[in-house]
Amino acid sequence: MNEEIFNLSIRKFLKMVGVKSQHEIEQAVNKALAQGVISGKDSLPVSVNLRISTVRLDVKFDGEINLE
Secondary structure, X not given: OOHHHHXXXXXXXXXXXXXXXXXXXXXXXXXXXXXXXXXXXXXXXXXXXXXXXXXXXXXEEEEEEEOO
């Protein structure tokens, strides 16, 4: 295995996930605000599941997104 290629590939994947996730979260939150589903002062529980079935990786990350 080429460690440099492996690490660059992981970083590229994580960057893509980070950028796209932020965009999706922003759109969902703005829509929920416009519809009155949430207020601008909420704390939103969030979770992400990371799976790589080939190597039997299945990890859940929990956190919180604060709007104020």
